[in-house]
Amino acid sequence: MNESPRQAFGPTTRPPALALLGLTLLYYLLARFGMALFALQPANITLIWLPSGLGLIVCLWAGWRAVPLLMMASFAANYPGMADGAQRLPWLHTGVVAMADGLGVALAAQMARRRLPQGLQRTGDLLTLGLWVCLLPTALSSLVLASNLVWGGYIAAEQLGHMVMMLVLADSLGMVLVYQLYEGWQPGGERNLRSPWFWGGAAGLVLLLAISAGALKGMLFFVLPLLVVLSFKLSLSGVTLLSTLVLVAGIVATAQGLGPFATGRPEEAQLELMAFTFSSALTVLGVALQNRQLHRSQRFGEQWRAEAEHDPLTGLMNRRAFQPRLLLEHQRAQRSGRPYSLAMLDLDHFKQINDRHGHAFGDDVLVAVASLMRQCSRAIDAVARLGGEEFVILLPDTSPEEAFKAMERLRVALASQRLLAPGGVAVQVTASLGLAGWRGGADGANDVLQRADRALYAAKAAGRNRIVVD
Numbered sequence: 255m256n257e258s259p260r261q262a263f264g265p266t267t268r269p270p271a272l273a274l275l276g277l278t279l280l281y282y283l284l285a286r287f288g289m290a291l292f293a294l295q296p297a298n299i300t301l302i303w304l305p306s307g308l309g310l311i312v313c314l315w316a317g318w319r320a321v322p323l324l325m326m327a328s329f330a331a332n333y334p335g336m337a338d339g340a341q342r343l344p345w346l347h348t349g350v351v352a353m354a355d356g357l358g359v360a361l362a363a364q365m366a367r368r369r370l371p372q373g374l375q376r377t378g379d380l381l382t383l384g385l386w387v388c389l390l391p392t393a394l395s396s397l398v399l400a401s402n403l404v405w406g407g408y409i410a411a412e413q414l415g416h417m418v419m420m421l422v423l424a425d426s427l428g429m430v431l432v433y434q435l436y437e438g439w440q441p442g443g444e445r446n447l448r449s450p451w452f453w454g455g456a457a458g459l460v461l462l463l464a465i466s467a468g469a470l471k472g473m474l475f476f477v478l479p480l481l482v483v484l485s486f487k488l489s490l491s492g493v494t495l496l497s498t499l500v501l502v503a504g505i506v507a508t509a510q511g512l513g514p515f516a517t518g519r520p521e522e523a524q525l526e527l528m529a530f531t532f533s534s535a536l537t538v539l540g541v542a543l544q545n546r547q548l549h550r551s552q553r554f555g556e557q558w559r560a561e562a563e564h565d566p567l568t569g570l571m572n573r574r575a576f577q578p579r580l581l582l583e584h585q586r587a588q589r590s591g592r593p594y595s596l597a598m599l600d601l602d603h604f605k606q607i608n609d610r611h612g613h614a615f616g617d618d619v620l621v622a623v624a625s626l627m628r629q630c631s632r633a634i635d636a637v638a639r640l641g642g643e644e645f646v647i648l649l650p651d652t653s654p655e656e657a658f659k660a661m662e663r664l665r666v667a668l669a670s671q672r673l674l675a676p677g678g679v680a681v682q683v684t685a686s687l688g689l690a691g692w693r694g695g696a697d698g699a700n701d702v703l704q705r706a707d708r709a710l711y712a713a714k715a716a717g718r719n720r721i722v723v724d
């Protein structure tokens with residue numbers, strides 16, 4: 255799974271032109287109609303500026319070539335409004351707005367590439383996202399935008415500071431909400447749509463929104479705990495999708511005069527809503543990232559353990575994993591009084607096979623023998639490769655007499671099989687086995703192992719391709 259597909263700003267692969275044009279059109283529509291959809295009346299304050307988030311993503315994806323397109327879209331979206339007043343040179347001021355918009359998101363994308371080259375990985379990355387990707391670029395572009403508005407006579411000079419703050423908040427919020435969607439998405443993310451938690455969670459969120467738009471306005475604050483619960487149940491993609499949708503819906507509702515933030519004091523309401531939306535988005539994203547990190551380390555732990563305990567050639571358990579398994583079986587046998595048996599198996603004249611047919615064929619032989627041993631043993635048996643051409647089989651609940659029958663079947667099966675060496679030579683491989691059992695008494699697990707080993711040497715000494723029981 256590639257979870258860090260972040261593309262360099264100034265990318266190496268060209269995005270399809272049609273997709274780029276489509277996104278530019280979306281940017282235009284969001285900018286054009288976002289003002290109406292997200293503006294808090296009567297002061298006409300835009301609560302969230304989604305084009306900044308979309309612009310950031312487009313720049314991350316398409317690099318510098320997206321910037322002129324975004325500037326044109328911004329110009330086209332802003333010009334009707336800016337030409338509406340009595341101010342002079344509206345095209346010039348709209349041009350400055352378009353430039354600030356385009357360069358702001360380009361700078362944010364550059365920051366994201368430099369500061370978060372692997373995307374969001376840890377909760378600590380949220381500080382980088384907030385400060386470097388959102389706050390700094392939007393502060394610079396907002397300063398240019400607001401000064402331009404003062405210069406053009408659109409707003410009074412004393413409104414500059416307030417305007418900058420509003421623009422920074424609305425732009426940053428747009429970036430956080432859209433960027434978390436982009437970051438959260440990963441191949442396989444659509445699996446969330448099959449989870450009952452996703453649809454149940456979505457229904458719960460819609461219910462909370464609906465109730466808070468009516469009589470119980472405070473119910474909106476339960477959106478956060480519900481999203482936190484969902485961040486434990488869904489993958490990052492699902493959580494970021496629900497979080498973005500519900501928080502944007504909350505903003506739209508406020509702009510329509512619904513919910514706890516529609517108080518009739520627009521400027522205060524804006525700040526409260528921003529604080530709620532920011533803290534909710536970042537908390538949920540933080541928990542979801544932490545959770546993903548935890549799952550990853552668990553997965554790595556399991557993978558590391560599997561690798562540490564298995565022989566890479568045959569896939570069988572190795573000596574390290576076999577030892578505790580044997581001890582466990584010995585303790586179980588001591589408690590239950592039931593016997594167990596151990597068979598040590600060593601290939602005969604394996605050095606000759608290697609020398610005559612090559613090491614690679616020797617490896618094939620080891621793999622074939624391992625596979626045969628698996629086939630000839632039961633699910634409760636433990637088959638391990640102790641090293642080289644030496645194997646062991648632990649047969650729980652089995653007396654040496656019963657084990658002998660099973661091992662004899664294995665020995666015969668191996669000896670009657672022919673393996674094709676390079677050049678088409680059919681090679682017979684045989685093995686010698688030493689068998690020992692535990693039937694109670696003072697013997698420890700290692701004593702049983704040593705007895706099986708002694709029996710194996712006896713089998714070799716007696717002429718090979720046979721089983722000796724100790």
Ligand SMILES: Nc1nc2c(ncn2[C@@H]2O[C@H](COP(=O)(O)OP(=O)(O)OP(=O)(O)O)[C@@H](O)[C@H]2O)c(=O)[nH]1
Binds near residue numbers: 641
């Ligand atoms: N191809 C291959 N050979 C291995 C591997 N591990 C050990 N060997 C070889 O196994 C051979 C073992 O040789 P010996 O210990 O002399 O035993 P043998 O030739 O089977 O003789 P006996 O056990 O007395 O029948 C050596 O040549 C090792 O190089 C492996 O992973 N792959």
